[in-house]
Amino acid sequence: MPQRRKLLIAGAGVAAASFLSQASADEKTTTNLPSHGGAENLDSQHSAAPGKRRLGGLEVSAIGLGVQNMSRKYDTSVPWRPEMVNIIRRAYDQGVTFFDAAEAYGPLEVEKILGEGVAPFRDKIVIATKFGWNIDQQTGKRLPGLNSRPEHIRQVVEGMLKRLRTDRIDLLYQHRVDPQVPIEDVAGVIKDLMDQGKVLHWGLSEMGINTLKRAHAALPVTAVQSEYSMLWRGPEKNVLPTCEALGIGFVPWSPLGVQFLTGWIDANTRFASGDIRATESRFAPENLAHNLQLVELLTRWAKRKNAAPGQIALAWLLARKAWIVPIPGTTNRDHMLQNTSAAGLHLTSSEMTELSTSLDAITIMGQRLPDAVQVYSDVEAPLKSE
Structure with missing residues (x-):
């Protein structure tokens, strides 16, 4: 068996029971928890059940499942x-209670798959989904630009409830911020939907810092979702400190660097036409070849910890802050089991310091998103006037 394959599956056998021990590991490796508005809420940050974490006031599993590619x-x-559907249900059996989708994935189809998958245990899990792109709710056709007009949001939520086979959305994100609609107007619509019981919590994805502060002032934000991994650490400069100050949870999408951090991509890898990675200059x-220094570092740590490279990447995120909940996506059952078991992989404070120092010495070359997508993301211009 090739060595890379051995490394990828080496950690898959981490006992499922270790998933439940993450809470104590969090306390040993994480400091500076957010205040969430006062000492009482700070205490609640420690009160999450074993294997769980808190995004604001929402309790979820320490690692979620992103279903984007399903x-x-x-x-x-x-x-x-x-x-x-089987992977979704097996993930629940493994302790996953946090599932992430969006109307844009498919479009519309992923929400239908998730709704079918979680139907037997809907009341025991947290569903997160996202709106913001301009998508026809009947046909799924992508229309130009973004759309967060109040009447459109209401229509989107009704469609989501049907596709997800549920009566409420636990966490609803604005996928991309529509510059044509003031964030306060969006917050007003979400508040109305909350009053109706159709939405329980709301969040923002790929937003700027000014937008986040304005949104949180209008209606408390539970979680922020943005790309964050060893491959792209942009949120560390402004987004994470703001989340910490405001008591907002953080959900990294693509925590495995669109498969890069698993070790499956090498210098000879080329991507198919239509694969978004073919348009990202970092690949x-x-x-x-330069960026593979990061994979080489992960491979060394994987050998050291008897784990897979991707598990090291996930464990590093978990150890950064107790309110970070990664949502690795996969369409492979064994990879899902490997990802979820990473919650039981403990990195000590000294190991985190050593690993992070090595990461700081590696400069990633290339752009994380194609220009056509990046234009809708405000994360890399966090001080932009909006």
Whole structure:
């Protein structure tokens, strides 16, 4: 068996019971918890059940499951739907209670898959989904630009409830901030939906710092979702400190660097037409060889900790802050088991210092998103006037 394959599966056998021990590991490796508005709420940050974490006032599993690719993979192939439902249900069996979708994934189809998958245990899990792109709710056709007009948000939520087979959305994110609609107007609509019981918590994705502060002042934000991993650490400068100050949880999407941090991508990898990674210059041949320094570092740590490279990447995120909850996505059952078991992988304070110092010495070359997508993301311009 190739060494890389051995490393990827080495950690999959971490006992499922260790998933439940993460709370004590969090206390040993994490400091500076957010205040959440006072000492009483700070205490609640420690009161999460074993294997759970808190995003604001919302309790979820320490690692969630992103279902983005369950209707169409990065390589544009279509997974077998019954197997996707099985993976969702097996994830729940493993302790996962946090599932992340969006109307844009499919579009619309992923919410349908998730709704089918969680139907047997809907009341025992947390569903997060996202609005903000301009998508026809009947046909799923993508229309130009963004759309967060109040009447459109209401229509989107009604469609989500049907697709997800539920009567409420536990956490509803604005996927991308629409510059044509004041964030206060969006917050007003979300507040109305909360009053109706159709939405329980709200969040923002890929927003700027000014937008986040204004949104939180209008209606308390439970969680922020943005790309964050060893491959792209942009949120560390402004987003994470703001979340900490305001008591907002943070949910990293693509915590495995769109598969890069698993070790499956090497210098000879080329991406299919239609694969978004083919448009990200960090994966271009002229940058890929340089950026593989990061994978080499992870591989060394994987050997050291008897784990898979991806598990090291997830454990590092978990150890950063107790209110960070990564949502790795996969269409492979064994990979899902490997990802969820990373919650039982403990990195000591000294190991975190050593690993983070090594990471700081590696400069990633290339852009994280294609320009056509980045134009809708405000994270990299956090002080922009909005």
